[in-house]
Amino acid sequence: MNYFPDEVLEHVFDFITSHKDRNSVSLVCKSWYKIERCSRQRVFIGNCYSISPERLIARFPGLKSLTLKGKPHFADFNLVPHDWGGFVYPWIKALAKSRIGLEELRLKRMVVSDESLELLSKSFVNFKSLVLVSCEGFTTDGLAAIAANCRFLRELDLQENEVDDHRGHWLSCFPESCTSLISLNFACLRGEVNLGALERLVSRSPNLKSLRLNRAVPLDTLQKLLMRAPQLVDLGIGSYVHDPFSEVYNKLKIAIQRCKSIRSLSGFLEVAPHCMSAIYPIFGNLTFLNLSYAPGLHGNKLMKLIQHCRKLQRLWILDCIGDKGLGVVALTCKELQELRVFPSDPFGAGNAAVTEEGLVLVSAGCPKLNSLLYFCQQMTNAALITVAKNCPNFIRFRLCILDPIKPDPVTNQPLDEGFGAIVQSCKGLKRLSLSGLLTDQVFLYIGMYAEQLEMLSIAFAADSDKGMLYVLNGCKKLRKLEIRDCPFGDAALLEDVGKYETMRSLWMSSCEVTLGGCKSVAEKMPSLNVEIIDECEQMEFNLDDKQKVDKMYLYRTLVGHRKDAPEYVLIL
Amino acid sequence: MSSENGKRLLETDAGGLNFEATELTLGLPGEPRVTSDGGAKLGSKRGFSETVDLKLGDNNREVKLGHSLQEAAKSPVSKTQVVGWPPVRGFAKRGKKSCKYVKVAVDGAPYLRKVDLEIYNSYQQLLTSLEDMFSCFTIRNYLNEKKIEQVNGIEYMPTYEDKDGDWMLVGDVPWQMFVESCKRLRLMKSSEAVGLGLTTGPKYSSTN
Numbered sequence: 001m002n003y004f005p006d007e008v009l010e011h012v013f014d015f016i017t018s019h020k021d022r023n024s025v026s027l028v029c030k031s032w033y034k035i036e037r038c039s040r041q042r043v044f045i046g047n048c049y050s051i052s053p054e055r056l057i058a059r060f061p062g063l064k065s066l067t068l069k070g071k072p073h074f075a076d077f078n079l080v081p082h083d084w085g086g087f088v089y090p091w092i093k094a095l096a097k098s099r100i101g102l103e104e105l106r107l108k109r110m111v112v113s114d115e116s117l118e119l120l121s122k123s124f125v126n127f128k129s130l131v132l133v134s135c136e137g138f139t140t141d142g143l144a145a146i147a148a149n150c151r152f153l154r155e156l157d158l159q160e161n162e163v164d165d166h167r168g169h170w171l172s173c174f175p176e177s178c179t180s181l182i183s184l185n186f187a188c189l190r191g192e193v194n195l196g197a198l199e200r201l202v203s204r205s206p207n208l209k210s211l212r213l214n215r216a217v218p219l220d221t222l223q224k225l226l227m228r229a230p231q232l233v234d235l236g237i238g239s240y241v242h243d244p245f246s247e248v249y250n251k252l253k254i255a256i257q258r259c260k261s262i263r264s265l266s267g268f269l270e271v272a273p274h275c276m277s278a279i280y281p282i283f284g285n286l287t288f289l290n291l292s293y294a295p296g297l298h299g300n301k302l303m304k305l306i307q308h309c310r311k312l313q314r315l316w317i318l319d320c321i322g323d324k325g326l327g328v329v330a331l332t333c334k335e336l337q338e339l340r341v342f343p344s345d346p347f348g349a350g351n352a353a354v355t356e357e358g359l360v361l362v363s364a365g366c367p368k369l370n371s372l373l374y375f376c377q378q379m380t381n382a383a384l385i386t387v388a389k390n391c392p393n394f395i396r397f398r399l400c401i402l403d404p405i406k407p408d409p410v411t412n413q414p415l416d417e418g419f420g421a422i423v424q425s426c427k428g429l430k431r432l433s434l435s436g437l438l439t440d441q442v443f444l445y446i447g448m449y450a451e452q453l454e455m456l457s458i459a460f461a462a463d464s465d466k467g468m469l470y471v472l473n474g475c476k477k478l479r480k481l482e483i484r485d486c487p488f489g490d491a492a493l494l495e496d497v498g499k500y501e502t503m504r505s506l507w508m509s510s511c512e513v514t515l516g517g518c519k520s521v522a523e524k525m526p527s528l529n530v531e532i533i534d535e536c537e538q539m540e541f542n543l544d545d546k547q548k549v550d551k552m553y554l555y556r557t558l559v560g561h562r563k564d565a566p567e568y569v570l571i572l
Numbered sequence: 573m574s575s576e577n578g579k580r581l582l583e584t585d586a587g588g589l590n591f592e593a594t595e596l597t598l599g600l601p602g603e604p605r606v607t608s609d610g611g612a613k614l615g616s617k618r619g620f621s622e623t624v625d626l627k628l629g630d631n632n633r634e635v636k637l638g639h640s641l642q643e644a645a646k647s648p649v650s651k652t653q654v655v656g657w658p659p660v661r662g663f664a665k666r667g668k669k670s671c672k673y674v675k676v677a678v679d680g681a682p683y684l685r686k687v688d689l690e691i692y693n694s695y696q697q698l699l700t701s702l703e704d705m706f707s708c709f710t711i712r713n714y715l716n717e718k719k720i721e722q723v724n725g726i727e728y729m730p731t732y733e734d735k736d737g738d739w740m741l742v743g744d745v746p747w748q749m750f751v752e753s754c755k756r757l758r759l760m761k762s763s764e765a766v767g768l769g770l771t772t773g774p775k776y777s778s779t780n
Contacts, residue, residue: 077656078705082686134661160661162673343658375658402658433659459657484656535681535706567682 006031010039019044038062045069046504048086048110049529052559053094064103065129066091070110072507072553073457074482076134079509079551081535083566086110089119090564096123104129104155111135117142121149128180129155136162140170140191147173154207155183165191172197181205185212187236187267192216203228212236215269220248226255234288235259236267244275253278266290266316273301283308287335290316292342303328314338319354319375326358330365338371343402356383363390371396379436380408384418388425397422398433404460404485407437414438420445423453433457443467447474455480465492472499482507490517497524505555516545518552522572529561530554532570655704672751678706678728678759689751695743699730702759727762 013036016022026036042065045051056063070086088110095102102124112135120127127150140163146156147170172194174181181201186193193216202208202225209232211225217238226232242249262282271294283289286309291297297305298320306325309315312333319341321329329336339362341354356379363369363386370393379401407414415436423429423446430452434442438461446453447470454477461467468488471481472495481503489512500506500521515532522530533551561571672689685705692698730742734753742750742757 074656074659076661077659079656081683083683343660375660400658400660404654404657457659459659 006035009035013039017042041065042104043067047555047557048088048091049559049562050504050555050557053091055559057094057098057100061100063100065106066095066102066104067106067108068110069108072482072505073109073480074484074507074509075109079484081533081566081568082136083111084533084569085562085564085566087564088112089116092116092120092123096120100124101126103127104131106131106133107135108133109135111137112142113137114139114142114145118145118149121145126152128152129157131155131157131159132161133159134161139164140166140189143186144170144173147171147178148175151175151178152180153178154180156181157183157185157210158188159185161188163189165189167191169194171201174201176204179204180207182207183210183234184208185210185236187212187214187238187269189214189216195221199224199228205229206231208232210234210264212267213238215239218242219252219275223248223252223255226252226259230255230258231261232259233261234264234266235262237265237269238267239270240268240275241270241272242275244272244278249275249278256281260285262286264288266293268294268297271296273297276301276305280305280308284310286312288312288314292316292318292340294318295320295344298322298325307332309333310335312336316340316342318342318344320344321358322353323355323358323361326354327361330361333366335368336362336366337368339366339369340373341375342373343375353377356380359383360386360390363387367391368393370394373398373400375400375402377402378406378409379415379418380410381413381415381418381421382408382410384415385421388418388421392425392427394422394426394429396431397426397429398431398457399435400433401435404435405437414441416441416445420449423449428452431455434461435459439463440467440470443470447471450475452477454478456482458483458486460485462486462488465489465495468492469495472496478502479504481505483509483511485510487512490514490520493517494520497521497528500525500554501527501556503556505553507551507553508549509551511548513549513552514545515543515547515549518549518554519545519572521554527556527558528554529557530572531565532572534568534570655701672754674732674754674756676702676705676757676759679761679764681706687757689754694747695750699742702730702757706759728759729762730757731760732757 009032013022013025016025019042022036022040026033037059039062040060041062043056043060043063044067045056046069048068048070056066068088068091070088071080071084074080075084086109088107092105096119102120103126105120105127106129112132117138120130122145130146130150130153138161143156143158143163146153153174170193174197178201182205184201184205191214193214195217198217199221202211208229211229211232211234213222213225213236215238217225219240219242222237222240226235242252256279259282263286265279265282265286265288268291273296276297283305289309289312291302295318298318302321303325306321306328310332313335315329315333315336315338317325317340321341326341329339341358344353354374354376356376359372359374359376359379360383367390369391372394373396376399379399408418415434416439419432419434419438419442423432427449429450432446432450432453432455434457440463443462443466446456450456453475456471456475456478458481465488467486468483469492471478472492478499482505484507488508493508493513494517497520518530518532521528531553532549533553535550565571673686674689676685676687687698687701687705689698692701731739732742732750732754733756734740735755739758745753
C-alpha cells in the first residue's frame with residue numbers, strides 16, 4: 001500500500017479537515033496512523049474525562065488547536081453541582097510541560113481558574129486564540145493575564161461565562177504593541193470597562209473583524225468604536241440607549257453608514273426601541289441577528305426591524321415576537337436556516353407569546369429551515385405534521401413546551417404523532433429534544449426512523465422501559481442520550497450495556513434506575529465510568545442496591561476513574 | 573414495518589392544517605396501536621392544567637410522574653417551579669437587568685450551592701427551589717405557617733446575611749428589598765435556632 005513517500009500522504013491528509021474523517025484515516029493501517037498523528041494539528045475531545053492530557057500529548061506532538069468539553073449538558077440547567085468537575089488546569093499544566101506549541105484553546109462547560117489562564121498566557125509563545133463557552137471559575141484578573149502576556153493574540157471570545165468581574169483594568173493590560181486582534185467578545189462580563197483603553201485597542205487593531213461589547217459600553221463609545229473600525233463583520237452592541245435628538249445619535253448614524261461589512265449583529269443588552277432607526281441601514285445585509293438579550297424590543301418596532309432583514313440566515317429572538325411577528329419573519333426571511341425562540345418569562349403565568357401557529361408560519365415561509373430551538377406555550381400534532389411536511393431538512397429540532405407534560409390542546413392527545421412525523425420526514429435529523437405529553441409510542445417512531453440521530457434529550461416522557469429500549473435498539477448513530485424524570489429503570493438500562501461504549505455519554509436523573517442496576521453496568525463494562533451524583537449523601541449511610549439513584553452519568557473512557565471527583569460523586 | 577401505514581401518516585390535504593391527520597397512527601404489525609381514547613386517558617392521568625396547577629385527575633390509575641413533578645405536586649403553591657425547567661441557560665441574563673447569585677449553605681451539607689435570586693418572584697418560589705436542591709431536607713415554611721411533612725425529622729430555618737453583615741430570618745421584608753440586600757443564605761437547623769428566640773413568623777405576607 002505504501003507506494004508514496006510519507007510527505008505525499010501527509011500532504012493528501014492536509015485536505016482532510018473533519019475530525020471524523022481524520023479519525024477514520026488513522027484506522028487504515030499502522031503507517032497511516034503514524035503519519036496522521038504526526039501531522040494532526042486540531043483535536044476535538046468531547047468529554048475531557050475520556051482521555052488524559054498525557055496520552056493526547058504523546059499521540060499528537062504537532063498539536064496546535066485543542067477543543068475540550070467538560071460538564072454534561074444538563075449542567076446548563078442547574079442539574080449538576082458547580083464543583084462536579086471539568087477542570088482545565090491539569091490539561092494546561094501538562095501541555096505547558098510538554099513541547100506542544102499550543103495556539104488555540106476552545107473550552108465548553110469547564111472550570112477555568114485564574115491560575116490556569118495565567119499559566120496558559122505564559123507557556124505558549126504563539127498562543128493566538130482563546131474561546132470560552134459556558135465556563136466558570138475565573139475572574140477578570142485571569143483575562144488581564146491573557147491580555148498582558150499573549151503577544152500575538154488574535155481571538156478572545158467569551159460566550160455566556162460566569163465571570164467574577166473585578167472591574168476595569170483588564171482591557172488596559174493589552175500592551176501598545178498588541179495589534180493583532182481579529183476577534184474580541186466580552187459581552188458576558190457584567191462590570192465596567194476602561195472605555196479609553198477600549199477605544200485605543202480598537203484603533204490599533206486594523207484586522208478587527210468581530211467585536212462584541214458588554215452592557216457597560218454606552219452608545220457614545222459605540223459610535224467612536226465604529227468610526228475606528230468600519231471593517232467590522234460581526235458587532236455586538238452593549239448599551240443602546242440614547243436621546244434620538246442628540247449629536248451623539250447623529251454621529252452614530254454616520255458611523256453606521258460607513259460599516260458596510262457588518263453581517264452579524266447581537267447584544268442590545270439595554271435598548272431604547274425608538275433609537276433603532278439609526279441602524280436600519282445594516283439590517284438589509286445581515287445574515288445573523290441575535291436579539292435574545294433584548295426584551296425591550298417587541299411589538300411593532302420589532303416587526304418593522306425584521307422587515308428589513310431579507311438576507312437573514314440565522315435568527316435568535318425572544319418569544320415576545322409573538323406568532324404575528326413570526327409571520328413577518330416568514331414573509332421576509334426567505335433565506336432563513338436557523339431559528340431560536342427563547343422564553344422571555346419562563347416562570348410566568350402563561351404570558352409566553354408563541355404557539356404552534358408561529359412555527360407553522362415560519363415552516364411554510366422559510367423552506368431552507370434546518371435548525372430549530374423553540375420555546376412555546378403549546379404545540380399540536382397537526383402543526384408538527386405540517387412542519388414536517390414543509391421542512392424535511394431539519395438537522396436540529398429542539399422543541400420546549402413550557403408546561404412539560406402538556407398534551408395537544410386541541411385533541412388532548414399526546415404529541416407522539418407529531419414528533420413521529422418529524423423523525424420520519426427529516427431523514428438527516430441529528431439532534432432532537434422532546435417535550436409535551438409523550439408516551440412510549442414516540443420512542444417507537446424515533447427508533448424506527450431517526451437513523452442519523454446523534455443526540456436525544458428527553459424529559460417527563462414515556463410510560464415504561466420500552467420507550468428507552470426502542471431508542472437504544474433503533475438509533476444506531478446515537479452518541480449522547482440525556483433523560484430526566486422518565487419511568488426508565490434497570491431493565492432498560494441493562495438490556496444492552498455494550499451500546500454505551502458506542503456512545504459518548506448517558507445521563508439519567510429522576511428516573512427509576514437503582515444503585516444495583518448502575519453497579520451492574522459498571523461491573524460489566526470496565527471501559528465506562530458510571531458516576532452517581534449523591535447530593536444528600538444518602539448513599540453514604542444506606543448502600544441499599546434497591547435504592548433509586550437520583551442522578552447517574554456514565555461515559556466511555558480510556559483512562560479509568562477520574563481522581564478529581566468531589567465527595568458526593570460516587571464512581572462505581 | 574408497515575410502510576402503508578407510514579405513508580398514510582403524512583397524507584394531508586394540499587395546504588393548511590389537516591386535523592384528520594391526527595387520527596392516523598403508525599405501528600409495527602402486531603403492535604397494539606394507540607387507541608382513540610388512549611390520549612384522553614393519559615390526559616387525565618397527568619391532568620396538567622393551563623396554569624401549571626398540578627391537579628392529578630383520575631386517582632384510580634397509577635400515576636407515573638417524574639420524581640420532580642411529584643415533588644412539585646405536593647407543594648401547597650399553585651405556581652411551582654421544577655428544578656432545571658424550562659431548560660434555558662442563563663435566563664437571568666435575558667429579560668432581566670441583572671443577575672444575583674448568592675451562596676446557599678445548609679448546616680450539615682458538605683458543599684454550598686449558588687442560586688440566582690433574580691429568577692424568583694417570591695419567597696415561596698425561592699424556598700421551593702431550595703427544597704428541591706437539597707431535597708432531603710424540609711424547610712420550615714413560616715410564610716404559610718403550614719407544617720410540611722418532614723422527611724427525616726430535620727427541619728431547617730432559612731436565614732440570610734444582609735448588606736450590614738447581620739443574620740436575618742428570611743421573610744420579614746418585601747421580596748424585592750430582600751433580593752437587594754441579601755448577600756448569602758444559610759439554612760440553619762431549627763434546633764439551633766430555638767435558642768435564638770425566632771419563634772414568631774415574619775410580618776411580611778406571602779401574597780407579594
